[in-house]
Amino acid sequence: MQTHWDVGEPDAPTINKDTEQLKTELLRLNMGPQHPATHGVLRIEIWTDSEIVAHAIPHLGYLHRCMEKHSENLDFRGVIPFVDRLDYLASMSMEWTYAMTVEKMLGTEVPRRAELLRILTGELQRIGSHLMAFGTYALDLGAFSPFLYAFEEREKILRLFEEVSGARLLYNYIWIGGVWNDWTDDQLARVSTFCDTMEEEAKKYHDLVSMNKIFVERTANVGVLSIQDCFDYGATGPVLRGSGYKWDLRKNKPYSLYNEFDFDVPVGIGEVGQVGDCWNRYIVRMKEVIESIKIIRQVIDKLEPGPIMGKVPKIIKLPAGEVYVRAECPRGELGFHMVAQADAKTPYRLKVKSPCFTNVSLLPHIAPGQMIADFVATVGSIDIVLGEVDR
Amino acid sequence: MLNDLVALINKNVPGANAILNQAPDAKLDSSITVEATSIFKVCEYLKTNSEKPFNALQCISGVDYMERMEVCYMLAHFDVNDVREFILKVILTDRVNPTVDSIVSLYPAANYQERECWDMFGVTFRNHPDHRRILCPDDWEGFPLRKDYVAQKNYNGMEVYPDNKMNFEDREFIVRQDLIKKAQTAAATKA
Amino acid sequence: MSTSVHETSSVKEYFAALINGITTTVHGMWITFRYVWGVKHVSIEYPEVREVLPERARMRLFNDVLNCISCTQCAMACPVDCIYIASEKKPEGAEIKKTSNGQPIRLTLTQFVIDTALCCYCGLCTTVCPTECLTHSHDYEFSQYTIDGMKYDYLAPDVIAWRDRIVKS
Secondary structure, three states: OOOOOOOOOOOOOOOOOOOHHHOOOOEEEEEOOOOHHHOOOOEEEEEEEOOEEEEEEEEOOOOOOOHHHHHOOOOOOOHHHHHHOOOOOOHHHHHHHHHHHHHHHHOOOOOHHHHHHHHHHHHHHHHHHHHHHHHHHHHHOOOOHHHHHHHHHHHHHHHHHHHHHOOOOOOOOEEOOEEOOOOOHHHHHHHHHHHHHHHHHHHHHHHHHHOOHHHHHHHOOOOOOOHHHHHHHOOOOHHHHHOOOOOOHHHHOOOOOHHHOOOOOOOOOOOOOOOOOHHHHHHHHHHHHHHHHHHHHHHHHHOOOOOOEOOOOOOOOOOOEEEEEEEEEOOEEEEEEEEEOOOOOOOOEEEEEOHHHHHHOOHHHHOOOOEHHHHHHHHHHHOOOHHHHHO | OHHHHHHHHHHHOOOOOOEEEOOOOOOOOOEEEEOHHHHHHHHHHHHHOOOOOOOEEEEEEEEEOOOOEEEEEEEEEOOOOOOEEEEEEEEEOOOOOOEEEOOOOOOOOHHHHHHHHHHHHOOEEEOOOOOOOOOOOOOOOOOOOOOOOOOOOEEOOEEOOOHHHOOHHHHHHHHHHHHHHHHHHHHHHHO | OOOOHHHHOOHHHHHHHHHHHHHHHHHHHHHHHOOOOOOOOOOOOOOOOOOOOOOOOOOOEEEOHHHOOOOOHHHHHOOOOOEEEEEEEOOOOOOOOEOOOOOEOOEEEEEEEEEOOOOOOOOHHHHHOOOOOEEEOOOOOOOOOOHHHHEEEOOOHHHHOOHHHHOOO
């Protein structure tokens, strides 16, 4: 069997016809697993011709925790803490999708207030996750201070989540049938003020980074992905929207109560660079923050007192069968394929379709012909979380 | 919607033998099963036809039912006007060496998904360009998500599950709980 | 690199790019510069100043053994199996005490150990507790030299002594 350190040297591609005579042996370079720009423990084996990447081969599995195997031995409620740890920057979205999967099989009706609170937390989480993406992306490209500005705002979201659920990162807040705790009016008022400040802050980030000449030079026209590439590789979320395709499950296949809300789906239109490059993927995230703020304001208007937990049996047993549920998470479409057997207290099979896993598979496709520095910018713009890639 | 699709597949792909697995309940998902030998042709038809095309493969999920293996392909169509998705299945009765045709040349997204399926379930994908393990190390033995999987004892000279790192108290606790339960049931039957 | 300005641009474009670079950089630097005065600190000097944790914060677990009825529901709910409980039946004729919310204690608790090194602080055990004796305390500084030190025996006298500090009412 071939081993991963013995892939064999790939053929050198023809990068520039003028310099073909000067073509030399390819150099193998390991980026990661501890490279700061890989957002975790992703190891990418790069074959370079001088400074131009000829091949990039991602090696995954450094954070593999056998979550799918674990969940086969846990009851349906006990899976939620494990699901939290998939995408640890957007735990709310992860557990929300998981809860929707089990609720779909159970046929549980979730109370209206609980659904609205789920949307509230989900959108706050989306802002937090995109702030993290913004901060670390600027960090990858050498700007340190945007990271700190982003963390200042993200801290407010985490504080709210800590007050309402008890934890800052791994919440276990959205339960099967509803949510754990209710939000007080005081907390909701703080969310409103947060929305106001966040709008101003978003403008500030825009001034600070988006149009900065150095940032534009590093990201515009780099790592261009066409819509067809995204479809072929199954890329979703900001990567697909950055390529100019208006696709958002919240709009196109509304789940929860999203059809009651009025918001836009931002797409990359190529104000700078061309559609589908790193800059457009970045700006889609920043615009989504504004859209999320819009949704949060509507949620606060709609909230009315009521129950926050639906009727769920004490010991959950699902009917025999399978479902595939997908939802729009900050990094793309998350899907759960759940197979259950009758009278079993544990899932028979739980497959996680993680958006980052599919987005990572794009890297070998984009990389050839890029500079190493541009490749770092591309990896950052795809915004991966390794907890979700390796599961 | 799936009924039409079954008819379309059977009409256009000879030998596909598509069957609709109607879910007993509206809250569960129905799926379509096709012959394992014709999966490439079915996917080729589904991708390229003009009536009901499916332009994206979401994921490939293997399921081990002990007596058979299933490989589920979640296909979707990303179109603002017509959103559709369904589960396409093949059933593999050979559990020792299950083999299917790879669909990487149709959907490049299948590359990593098929590698994961091979890594976790040992399903071989014919004509896959890069048929390696993806999450486990390359020299790992066994396929972890199979139901009869037992972890190997040694890996590269390292002990797998070393005694000093195992949570034995938990096992003792479970054994004790079982004993208590047995004693209780025995007492109940006596009374 | 991305746009090869320096190879193809005319003199006019070159200067336009230069001015654009200077203005956008100065613009960003001005935003950073405004933080020199008059902006409140967002960080705290940790060991001296401590943040007040929210009411629901989930830190180290504490079990009030005087209220525990050894129902083992917490051990069953735990997704990582880090709670170990043993109990035995009280001898006949023994006095049956009641917990603070009126449940009779029929079993004598002989072991209640939580391996905090395994605990994932998910809070599922506290939600199933019928007498609300198992709670998350607000202690977050409990690093240990050995991994065995992370195992807390809640029947030990020094751990029972935490009760005065943690259990209100």
